[in-house]
Amino acid sequence: MSGLRVHDLTFSYGEKTALDGVNFELTAGHFCALLGPNGAGKSTLFGVLTRLLSAPQGTIQIAGHDLTKTPRAALAKLGIVFQQTTLDLDLSVRQNLSYFAALHGISGHAATTRIDQALDRLNMLERADEKARSLNGGHKRRAEIARALLHDPAVLLLDEPTVGLDAAARSAITEHVHQLCAEGTTVLWATHLTDEVRDSDDLVILHRARVLAQGVTCDIREGRPLQEMFLDLTAQSA
């Protein structure tokens, strides 16, 4: 079953093409790393997948819902962690989550229960009443991931979620998100860091607006270190 399907997606900023006929498909419940150097088009792809941008060509299906034809049904199935933090720093973690829950039509007792569950899932329950401003980078990210899971999305998008985090926080968050896949969530994890990609993960390599490779990581790297293969591949197409 397909979690996320992107077909022939094209987008440009004026003359500059940011996505050029991008195609890929994510199997439900799989972790897929979207690997690409800076400027590859990852953030644009996220903009289009979240409907902040509208692509003139191509289709996107999120858990079977077409984003252009039924945007609201598609967005309801989507959890998003943006690259920049989107927490309101003056509000507590719980207030941030309950604001988001309301934006998804969840309120009252249902919201409280889901917030507790989501925070617990990310080991953040004891920090629920702390102001977002007082959290460290890793905990802010976890709060954002917990928030993105509140409405039980089928697909979770994370745009370079480990930027600016130390090694321990990075590995904890990577581990948490892999755990989510084991529980059935489809994950698209954008990164430019090859060490965040596991051999068993699915992989899409994006470079200069195009998909250069896709498949299971260990098949793509063919016994070579991923970093080396990635540098070669992006150098060849440059």
Added chain:
Amino acid sequence: MNAYLSSLHAIVKREALRFVHQRERFIAALVRPLVWLLVFAAGFRAALGLSIIPPYQTYITYETYIVPGLCGMIMLFNGMQSSLSLVYDREMGSMKLLLTSPLPRWWLLLCKLLGSTAISILQVYTFLAIAAAFGIVMPLLGYLLALPALIVAGLMLGALGLLLSSFIRQLENFAGVMNFVIFPMFFMSSALYPLWKMAESSELLYTICALNPFTPAVELIRFALYLSYNGQALVWAVLATAVFTLAALWGYNPARTGLGKKR
């Protein structure tokens, strides 16, 4: 609770919390019109003689004349300030959170608009209470009748703010908004002087003032405070609100490709 209502509640609550957290903003919003009222108006009292014009039935002091204009000023600043907060939201990314909600975008933006209007009205009533404490009082019922006028004016100026925020890319541009939107709108209106005075100086300026959508907003408040009704002002204000709102919704349309655009 219905999804629409719960989102409205959450967005308005967030606006209110933000406002409470920024105490300086509340004080600044009050000090500005009070300086105009208690200092500027006192100084100009002698210089500006006012004849009896509707809705006033007798000679009034200049302080009394500018109160509705200053109510409008509070709403104008608040509308622009909430647009500033939207630009800030967008730079900080929290606007993205709002716009990726599965609820219709027009509804979410409308909730934002209602939130900022509610804050404006709260500020205006606080200002009117302080003005009353200084002896500048309106008819009692006028305070109540002004509410619908304030709602219309607040929505119009909030919608203008929303529209501007869809085009402003960075916070720094707010100085431009100040120079090119707030000041011209405020000075080229009936807030500080009746328009017939402007007509005596320049017909062109008079026409601009009459067309300025801030003028009907101020007149609507002025008439309502004095228990009368200005149909023409209402039509103009509602029309301007509709135009600004539709343009703002267009501005936030994903197909316009503005929101995720790299700066």
